[in-house]
Amino acid sequence: MQRTDVTEMIMTAKIRKDIKWCDVAAQVGLSKEWVTAGCLGQMTFDARQAAIVGEVFGLPEEAVLLLQQVPYRGSLPTAVPTDPLIYRFYELVSVYGTTFKALIHEEFGDGIMSAIDFRMDMQREPDPAGDRVSITMSGKFLPYKTY
Amino acid sequence: MQRTDVTEMIMTAKIRKDIKWCDVAAQVGLSKEWVTAGCLGQMTFDARQAAIVGEVFGLPEEAVLLLQQVPYRGSLPTAVPTDPLIYRFYELVSVYGTTFKALIHEEFGDGIMSAIDFRMDMQREPDPAGDRVSITMSGKFLPYKTY
Amino acid sequence: MQRTDVTEMIMTAKIRKDIKWCDVAAQVGLSKEWVTAGCLGQMTFDARQAAIVGEVFGLPEEAVLLLQQVPYRGSLPTAVPTDPLIYRFYELVSVYGTTFKALIHEEFGDGIMSAIDFRMDMQREPDPAGDRVSITMSGKFLPYKTY
Amino acid sequence: MQRTDVTEMIMTAKIRKDIKWCDVAAQVGLSKEWVTAGCLGQMTFDARQAAIVGEVFGLPEEAVLLLQQVPYRGSLPTAVPTDPLIYRFYELVSVYGTTFKALIHEEFGDGIMSAIDFRMDMQREPDPAGDRVSITMSGKFLPYKTY
């Protein structure tokens, strides 16, 4: 059994039992963004969290152990994603990549936004012209240092 | 002369004259995110905006005309970016891509977040453990329709 | 079981029972284009539609549930398609891509044709020199906005 | 001088003289789709057509000769296009590719839609919910033959 098998078990159970990601998150006691990423094989649960996830989805013991292992990250089958929803985020990186770079360097100097010390929040933003997806990302600025 | 030549002229003038993106944006009267993307060859300026940008950076007339043409978008030289700052955003798509997809579908049903009817705001988020980069993205939800 | 397994079940049943896509579409009450794309794993059926598809092809209950899940889209095994019929469409994008771009921008200004708020119709066009395939695509124009 | 140089000359002249593709097409006496594709280096003009194009854009004699040569086709710099407008067409091939295949084979049997004996028409389709881009493609069906 590998972590990808656990992800598939979770997806199947989710469909069969009609479980919502936000409810799993509430039971785990963390954000829906982090918990969903974990269920999809991208984060490491601790023993207590893994036990809850295991119970919610009815996972076997070995799967619960695997949820506590650091996964080999990367959730997409191709370097350029084919799924339209995910591609739009890739497109934002392609179109706005140099803009991110220019503005962060102007504000902070040389360095990067951490993708590790990072949190994210996704909300529905009501709008009369059609509701919007609102995503707020917050990553620690890490300066390049001389040595 | 092509749009990429205009971008290089802007970058050179920016260094020589020590111009800040946020000041250009203030003069154009729009957000720093959109104006910077435009200066980097990813957005289309109207005549008034292009004239301001042309004056700020001291661009020749043909360059000002080119700023008003719709560009061939895509700001990066490779499909997987090599620059660490930009790569971190690619990494977020790679790690969180299926999470974006799962949560947006749970909240909105089948569809995507538009990368066209889209706006973005980048701010410094003060933090005692080290300031953070905060990026808020807002894109209209576009539902898939049956027909 | 994954959505690709459901697609394979549908294909096998289609051959065994000699089912026509246009008949499935008629039973579902939607266009043959959308229903076929759904059966091939690219669209999401609602409960009523999935039940009909499940009955037509004799699918197990779990498959009917999977038809109601948003799929990871992308129907082709390689970035450049090898199948001659599908390659011709890729060739049209390669040859006419900049023409699409030039004419849409001339008519509408900067923006894109939506591939989400989109519908398509495929018909046989009788022609004495050999019948023709006629495809009409209609996608909402989405303008880029300044902010 | 190569055909790509001619395309660049045409683009520069178009911006400087504010020429519209539909006006060039009217002068040439053919559809805007075919003429634009030709100006963008994808079609071969005959002597009369090339002379008109040359006059409209003020091209040198050698460029007018090059417009009459069969070009090496392919208008895009990467196999997966980065420009959002053109990518949406690539996405349609990716998502609907197997659907095109299934429906054409159901209607016509084994064969392809020609991308050579092909014509295309792009129109604005007024719609209260936002105007739409309407593209009609017509390609001769070419059956595979046994031998």
Place this chain on the structure above:
Amino acid sequence: MQRTDVTEMIMTAKIRKDIKWCDVAAQVGLSKEWVTAGCLGQMTFDARQAAIVGEVFGLPEEAVLLLQQVPYRGSLPTAVPTDPLIYRFYELVSVYGTTFKALIHEEFGDGIMSAIDFRMDMQREPDPAGDRVSITMSGKFLPYKTY
């Protein structure tokens, strides 16, 4: 069961029963080139032909049905073939590709040689310096048309 499974069944039976492609072709009553391509999953058999192929190789009923379905074409595992025999043909396209283009355009004007309305014949050409492989290809010329 998929078409690739049928191809593998055919290959196994061919080895076990020591069947020759030219004998299968004789029984089907068509050229060895077309019949072999069909057995290798690249062509569509009609009911009568499929029945013969099924009998020759001892295929199950479902395989015989699959032989009558239009396949997803493309017989090679990589874009650049690794097998030396097949690579030599790829090399000919690489080395002679622009020559094919130049000579066909000189003789016929702008257009292509059809790979659909196409037939091929492979023969042994006796030669005192070592026998030669002789391949004659014939494809309909399809002219590009203005519209």
Place this chain on the structure above:
Amino acid sequence: MQRTDVTEMIMTAKIRKDIKWCDVAAQVGLSKEWVTAGCLGQMTFDARQAAIVGEVFGLPEEAVLLLQQVPYRGSLPTAVPTDPLIYRFYELVSVYGTTFKALIHEEFGDGIMSAIDFRMDMQREPDPAGDRVSITMSGKFLPYKTY
């Protein structure tokens, strides 16, 4: 100056002087296929042949010397060709590759068709349903040997 520069000189002169490949071949005294491939940078001319080619196209002395150097072969800018005419030949390799292999092995045993000891002839094949391109390839069979 490199061989690719010589090819570009030849192409420009050909257009300006309206030279035909078959006429160049006649003057050189060899087939139009080999001579065209040579002019396009894929074959090595001897001193006499290079002198003739140089005179026909009005090449400078250094170019005539370069025509006598063995070139770095490969005439296409991408591994999968984008030009429709050349792509059709790539498609034939993709679709018929395993068929070439199967039939050549059946006839000759293990080995390959040489792409070096090779000749090719391209002819127009008149046909009431539309003229055809006929290409005859002849390559020496080279057997794999045990040792």
Place this chain on the structure above:
Amino acid sequence: MQRTDVTEMIMTAKIRKDIKWCDVAAQVGLSKEWVTAGCLGQMTFDARQAAIVGEVFGLPEEAVLLLQQVPYRGSLPTAVPTDPLIYRFYELVSVYGTTFKALIHEEFGDGIMSAIDFRMDMQREPDPAGDRVSITMSGKFLPYKTY
């Protein structure tokens, strides 16, 4: 069963029975280079040779038949090999490729070294500074011909 399955059987048997490649070669009566390549799925055995290989490794009858089929050649899972030993040979092609070309053309004129009419010998070369791997390759020179 496919040839790759036969290769895996051979590898497993080799480990279990502690068989040496040079001993297999001695029993077959050919060089260790050719026999090993054959056992690894790259060469075609005749009936007698296949029977010996089958006996040595304890292969089932179908595997012995498959050893007599011409394989789809190419022994590596990626275009650029990841295994350090094999990569060093790829590196030699990358670094010395143009040198091979320059020297062979200087000595022989235009043509290639055959990889089909080819033999290879690998020996240990004792050296006080550390023993060396000595590989001698011999391939027939095949001249390009005019026609």
Place this chain on the structure above:
Amino acid sequence: MQRTDVTEMIMTAKIRKDIKWCDVAAQVGLSKEWVTAGCLGQMTFDARQAAIVGEVFGLPEEAVLLLQQVPYRGSLPTAVPTDPLIYRFYELVSVYGTTFKALIHEEFGDGIMSAIDFRMDMQREPDPAGDRVSITMSGKFLPYKTY
């Protein structure tokens, strides 16, 4: 000026002055294989050697300095070479790669053949059936060590 410019200068001078690689090697006092690789930008000359090479080809002083710099190695424009002569060596790696690995490990244990402590000799091998290219490679065996 970069090393690739020096390589191009050498190639041009070689053609103009009709210089032979073996004569350059003789003047430098080293093997034709190493000297040619150096002239083609893959090896580092010392001051004396560079002066000789500079004199033979009539290089400017800066080029002679560049010959003494360690180059960024890799002589081929693509990962899979398109030139037939060089491709045959790539093909040998592809077909015989696992054989090299198997035989070297059988003889030496785990380790590699060095491509750095390496020498090569290329000779014409007269043969009544057609002369052969004989290449002898000798690389130090480097064992993997435990630690």
Place this chain on the structure above:
Amino acid sequence: MQRTDVTEMIMTAKIRKDIKWCDVAAQVGLSKEWVTAGCLGQMTFDARQAAIVGEVFGLPEEAVLLLQQVPYRGSLPTAVPTDPLIYRFYELVSVYGTTFKALIHEEFGDGIMSAIDFRMDMQREPDPAGDRVSITMSGKFLPYKTY
């Protein structure tokens, strides 16, 4: 059974039995870096070492034999790694690659750092600003030689 199966067995046993890499290394009597690489399928164990590893992880006999075979090295599924931890090392090669080259050549002259005669040590480096990962690599310098 293949070496990758052995790696998977080891990973599963490690999770189930909560084994630490450093404890395995202690039992084998070698560094944790080399032993872990071996357990992950990248190094060759001798009989004694393999027996210990087999006992620790409870491996079947055939797996213990496979641990003593030289593996096909390369531990990553893609050329550019997607896992953030491993990507950072790839990023170091991308950013510092030419620096490694410049400094090693300045210190040692032309040659490379061996990745075979190589050892590595990974330690925790306590730091009040956050502990650090410290990796020391030591590889024999191998000079390029003239011949």
Place this chain on the structure above:
Amino acid sequence: MQRTDVTEMIMTAKIRKDIKWCDVAAQVGLSKEWVTAGCLGQMTFDARQAAIVGEVFGLPEEAVLLLQQVPYRGSLPTAVPTDPLIYRFYELVSVYGTTFKALIHEEFGDGIMSAIDFRMDMQREPDPAGDRVSITMSGKFLPYKTY
């Protein structure tokens, strides 16, 4: 002028004036590793440092300004490096990548080694069996956090 032009100027001046990286570093007052990376276009100098570098290499004023701009990082022309020295580091990532991951996770838990808050030291390690390259890397451990 772009940063890559500055890098080329520096390389040319370095050769002409025979400057050593370690001497530049001493003048800048920082490590040779960081200063060399900066000169090769991968790090950002402050005004004082840039002035020193400019003086050492005799750079024009605009180049000195460019040294103070954050560069688009990535020093290699291909995703898999072709230069043997640099490839060996890529090979270490390929072979030891999962080992780095396993050991860092065992010691620190889930997180990464920073490539930004990072320093490196390269030394010659004398060894009677041949001197060694010793590289010590130190990167801050960044833990993944729940949120």
